[in-house]
Amino acid sequence: MVALGQFLEVLLSGLLAGVLYSLVALGFVLIFKASGVFNFAQGAMVLLAGLALVRSLDLMVAKGLPFWAAVIIGLLFAAAIMAAMAFLVERFVLGPLANQDGLTLFMATIGVTFMIEGGAQMLFGSNVYPLRLYPDDAWFMFENIFEGGILLNKLDVWGGVIAGVLVAGLALFFQWTKTGRALRAVADDHTAAQSVGISLNWIWFVVWLVAGLVALVAATVWGTKLGVQFSITFLALKALPVLIIGGFTSVPGAIVGGLIAGAGEKLAEAYLGPIIGGGIEYWFAYVLALIVLLARPQGLFGERIIERI
């Protein structure tokens, strides 16, 4: 019974950790869907959003504002910063590079990553800034069945709820709003979308803004978990196997991919790690991604591309 309890505990914590990776992966999916660009800067965007939020929040709390008011203003300020970033990226990077091939745009986003990382640290500092937006203590469930119960971190559960709301919101946005439909049209065919009067520049601005707002949401969760600090940028590397597993173009795929990657890496660390030396969870998700790549290159939920040759 102890072994089963331990297994369930590791599995549940892995699933919930995976959802937190999905929060970052969603930003990648949005931009890839709309522009075919793999945005390497998504991790750096989480850092920028988190720093803008926590530094403004701290400043306002120090000025005597109530915490709830400081949070609202901090979120608005961070959203404004992400909007400014989206504008600058569209205006000075993607706009001039329109119609270049995917690899060029990908390389451009690597440049954007370093600029955001450097700029964010220069503007807001490079220390660790604690953020407390969600509870981060634990629940112990089924204590009457399993000795010591099954541990569930409240922050991870909050992360799951937030990811669910985010996915529902994005689905509604894509399905029911004019801009959302325009985004889907651009994703399907740039040229056709332009021919019916959809402005590519506007769409790219919107999609980077939405990805920026998703980064802000991810920053609230990851900032509470780790403190807002540079290491948040490494989340991009955690999101990559999630994307490969779920598919680069599927919002639900990002969630399912996260669940698989999270559960897989945690179970591997707990049960395989002691046999082969431990410290394997960082790369084990990539093993899973590789298996999916070999079996289904477009990912579990990705669109299968059939081209005439």
Add this chain to the structure above:
Amino acid sequence: MKKLTLALAAFAIGATGMVGPAIAQQNEQFVPALVYRTGPYAPNGIPFADGVADYWTLINERDGGINGVKLVMEECETGYATDKGVECYERLKGKGPTGAAYFSPLSTGITFALTEKVPGDKIPLLTMGYGRSESRNGAVFPWNFVAVGSYWTAADVAIQHIAKELGGMDKLKDKKISLVYHDSPYGKEPIPALEARAAKNGFTFKAIPVTHPGVEQKSQWLAIRQDRPDYVLLWGWGVMNSTSIKEAAAVGYPRDKMIGVWWSGAEPDVTPAGDQSTGYKALMLQHGAGKFKVHEDLDKNVVSKGKSVAKDTYAQVLYNRGLINSMIGVEAIRTAQKKYGNKPLTGEQIRWGFENLNLTEARIKELGFEGMLQPMRFSCEDHQGADVARVQQWDGKAWKTISDYYKADLSILDPMVKEQSAKYATEKKITPRDCSKES
């Protein structure tokens, strides 16, 4: 802004000796600083770099340099990456009239890489509290100075403290002690010393790796929750430390049963976890946080003149460590000047200074470090100079010293140093120096 301030400060250090540039340059000692003010380890790298820079500024401002020889510093950003560290080393090693005085990379990974290079370039490597533990043996590692304490010292002292809490060394028998470590050369260093202690004292030792940078360690802590070790030792750096404390809190592992190494015992390691850090303990590389006599001099000669690069980091644990690091380097140069004259010295001459450095109680007091350091003396055989450490505990607001000095058990560590350094000498085809013939 901090970078700008630093650049201005660096310029100011140089500018103080700019009357007659040619003459001034001839009388300048170049001191390089490998720093990381950006990147994942910046929160820990910044206070150390601030302390290093401020002490050099103090020497120039208060004393006009070391016996009239001005210090000229230049920082190079490594981001804690070994490749960048080596690149910085190559760029800075030849600067100044006599080349770099010594290097302090604040990274075990960079230290491992530079250990191969410094013998050829004849530049000392001051790795205070980190680097290869066996480099204490100066006969095999003439250029490395693992000053004040090695990771083996730290591991031994941690076990001694646990034994004291338990009521004696015999109480260690059948206890479980786990090590949560950064999966890197740094994190792996204490394992041999802990294994030796486990064999001697009869406790069960388990090493649990955490991959860089340490943001995800849930499975490790769930395993600890199941295994329930009596104590957990933490060998982390940067974000890994605060994440460990948070995960420990999440699984209900008592923080006062955790003991971090001295690189897991500074303010950036505990403040991100807030109240969850209360009770957490860490080793001290002898010193802690707070102001001492040297800070009065800094206030008067550096801070009040607006020449300090430190802002929030002043007198923090790692800032003070930076001060000590520079003080040891400066005193080594001063010692070397007694033999070679009051002029800019080469790395080789300064190496002699390190090897003959004797920081007595009186000298430590004179330098303003009384209460921060115990006396230490280096020699050809001993490049560590000291074997003592203390333990501190975070009370939710500040670090409080909770123990006297422990002396590492050299009957365990000395044979390990000899064995490992001999192994290194064989691998690298090094003929150890005969220290009895050195002067």
